[in-house]
Amino acid sequence: MKTNNIFKFIAVALCSAVLLTSCAEETFPENGYAVSDQIGESPFATGGVLSAIPTILMSNYTEILGEHVEFGYMGLVGGLDRLTGDMFPVSGSMDGGNPYYDRWQFATYPCTLLWLNNTSYASMWYYKSYYQFIFTANSAISVLATAETPGAELGVALAYRAMLYTDMARLYDPLHAVGDPNAPAGYEIKPEVVGLTVPLITENTTQDEMENNPRLPREQMWAYILNDLNKAEELMIADASYTRPSIGIPNLAVVYGLKARAYLWLGGLDGNYGAVVVPGQAEEISVEVPTGNDAYRKAAEYARKAITESGCSIMSEAQWLDPMTGFCVANNSWMMGLCQSTDTVLGNLYSWTAHMSLEAIWGYGYGSQPGISNKFYERINPADFRKKNIVSPDRDWAAFQPYTNLSEDEFNGSEGSPIAPYAWGKFHTNGGEKFDYSKGNVTDIPLMRVEEMYLIEAEATAHYDATSGKALLESFMANRAPGYTYLGTDVVEEIIFQKRVEFWGEGVVIYDMKRMDIGWSNADNTNSPVYNRITTVGRAPWWNFTLPESAEQMNAGIRGLNNPNPCGTYISND
Numbered sequence: 001m002k003t004n005n006i007f008k009f010i011a012v013a014l015c016s017a018v019l020l021t022s023c024a025e026e027t028f029p030e031n032g033y034a035v036s037d038q039i040g041e042s043p044f045a046t047g048g049v050l051s052a053i054p055t056i057l058m059s060n061y062t063e064i065l066g067e068h069v070e071f072g073y074m075g076l077v078g079g080l081d082r083l084t085g086d087m088f089p090v091s092g093s094m095d096g097g098n099p100y101y102d103r104w105q106f107a108t109y110p111c112t113l114l115w116l117n118n119t120s121y122a123s124m125w126y127y128k129s130y131y132q133f134i135f136t137a138n139s140a141i142s143v144l145a146t147a148e149t150p151g152a153e154l155g156v157a158l159a160y161r162a163m164l165y166t167d168m169a170r171l172y173d174p175l176h177a178v179g180d181p182n183a184p185a186g187y188e189i190k191p192e193v194v195g196l197t198v199p200l201i202t203e204n205t206t207q208d209e210m211e212n213n214p215r216l217p218r219e220q221m222w223a224y225i226l227n228d229l230n231k232a233e234e235l236m237i238a239d240a241s242y243t244r245p246s247i248g249i250p251n252l253a254v255v256y257g258l259k260a261r262a263y264l265w266l267g268g269l270d271g272n273y274g275a276v277v278v279p280g281q282a283e284e285i286s287v288e289v290p291t292g293n294d295a296y297r298k299a300a301e302y303a304r305k306a307i308t309e310s311g312c313s314i315m316s317e318a319q320w321l322d323p324m325t326g327f328c329v330a331n332n333s334w335m336m337g338l339c340q341s342t343d344t345v346l347g348n349l350y351s352w353t354a355h356m357s358l359e360a361i362w363g364y365g366y367g368s369q370p371g372i373s374n375k376f377y378e379r380i381n382p383a384d385f386r387k388k389n390i391v392s393p394d395r396d397w398a399a400f401q402p403y404t405n406l407s408e409d410e411f412n413g414s415e416g417s418p419i420a421p422y423a424w425g426k427f428h429t430n431g432g433e434k435f436d437y438s439k440g441n442v443t444d445i446p447l448m449r450v451e452e453m454y455l456i457e458a459e460a461t462a463h464y465d466a467t468s469g470k471a472l473l474e475s476f477m478a479n480r481a482p483g484y485t486y487l488g489t490d491v492v493e494e495i496i497f498q499k500r501v502e503f504w505g506e507g508v509v510i511y512d513m514k515r516m517d518i519g520w521s522n523a524d525n526t527n528s529p530v531y532n533r534i535t536t537v538g539r540a541p542w543w544n545f546t547l548p549e550s551a552e553q554m555n556a557g558i559r560g561l562n563n564p565n566p567c568g569t570y571i572s573n574d
């Protein structure tokens with residue numbers, strides 16, 4: 001029985017937009033789903049199938065963790081930045097502040113309890129959520145591939161699936177990590193697990209196959225991802241008349257951006273895979289899977305293609321710092337994003353904005369105050385405008401006021417704890433609304449910005465030509481800190497640091513830190529919460545995600561082949 005041929009799609013108020021601008025509402029259809037018989041009846045029906053994917057990404061309320069962060073793809077993203085140590089609640093540094101308002105506690109305090117092992121709800125939540133999203137993409141592919149002449153719409157569904165498997169391939173690949181010898185648990189990856197990713201489920205995978213479905217070796221997974229992206233690219237180029245209805249839908253520029261991400265990851269891997277047979281195909285197809293500098297050259301090439309094809313421009317200072325639109329309304333730098341509507345925001349707390357914005361007084365953001373370490377803050381160039389909407393060490397209200405919708409009384413704690421030093425007011429509520437969640441939560445959320453492509457191009461180039469990579473970095477930073485010049489000796493590390501600043505809160509940098517073996521460093525005279533004060537030797541063990549025990553029980557092909565338990569491999573310095 002083909003389990004992925006159930007063509008039912010949640011499609012309530014869908015994200016619709018003028019290309020690369022803010023989003024407006026659209027509904028399809030009245031009965032809440034599109035079935036396969038409807039496909040081909042009208043372009044609107046096909047659009048409903050595709051629009052189902054971003055809708056589910058925004059509104060997949062799983063109730064696995066029992067936490068308010070279970071609101072879809074961006075709930076997963078919120079945990080990723082906390083897992084790097086670059087983001088944590090800073091409210092606890094003020095009298096009356098409570099850092100436990102931050103509900104991504106499994107990621108903020110990764111060494112406490114058993115939150116990240118294979119029996120944890122967090123492990124189940126990530127794994128199950130990703131496969132639910134992949135199921136939706138597979139279902140769309142099944143429908144759209146039946147067209148007499150498949151067009152760009154099929155390319156869109158393939159790009160979505162590639163994006164999701166790209167995340168999983170990077171999160172679950174167990175790269176070498178070192179535990180703290182003073183911690184209660186060690187960390188050792190079994191030889192038979194090295195180089196494995198996750199089971200592959202396609203639109204043709206049967207129930208019987210899923211019950212004995214092994215983890216795919218990384219070279220085969222990347223061959224599959226690149227093949228999907230190659231087909232998406234071909235379909236979109238051939239169907240040049242297609243125009244995506246919103247930035248929630250991938251276009252050719254996004255496909256190039258996804259290729260840039262894939263090749264950047266492959267650049268950090270050892271080995272020479274060459275031509276790899278793509279699994280799960282009706283006929284044998286091979287795809288080149290490069291590593292090292294060959295892959296970095298491809299990453300730079302596709303990053304530049306993405307920049308050119310997108311027509312996007314780097315965010316200006318005014319756009320970044322605007323308290324009414326900054327990181328809550330899509331702009332000309334966004335290549336792809338999620339556009340929430342009043343229908344995809346189903347409550348006051350199950351929402352990105354409720355957790356991430358200091359101005360969400362109705363939610364957790366005002367109470368937890370997502371922020372950065374004092375050391376992170378000090379390293380940001382004094383001339384860098386991105387520093388302006390971070391609360392200064394002395395809580396200078398006059399300096400922060402132009403970049404927030406909070407009043408001075410609210411800043412000083414009239415509705416709760418005072419806003420602490422190093423809280424970052426990057427994400428804003430819709431229209432500056434602070435109390436009405438039904439309005440304030442309806443924001444746009446970035447999934448891919450053109451700035452990522454500029455920094456991928458710079459880093460990838462720096463691996464084989466440090467001088468040119470440095471020049472590309474300085475060219476980009478002219479848009480952030482006038483007069484910036486890099487005087488150090490490790491240009492790659494500096495590029496990744498600037499990426500950590502640029503994409504703080506957007507779920508991008510965990511992959512760079514894991515790939516480049518850059519550790520978590522939050523200890524010694526830091527403002528982070530006590531159980532967050534960890535220093536790792538290179539990459540953290542918890543960046544190698546575990547497969548949930550429930551998956552092992554249902555799938556004989558992965559039993560005994562899990563990544564090691566990362567819990568207890570480090571302890572807080574305090």
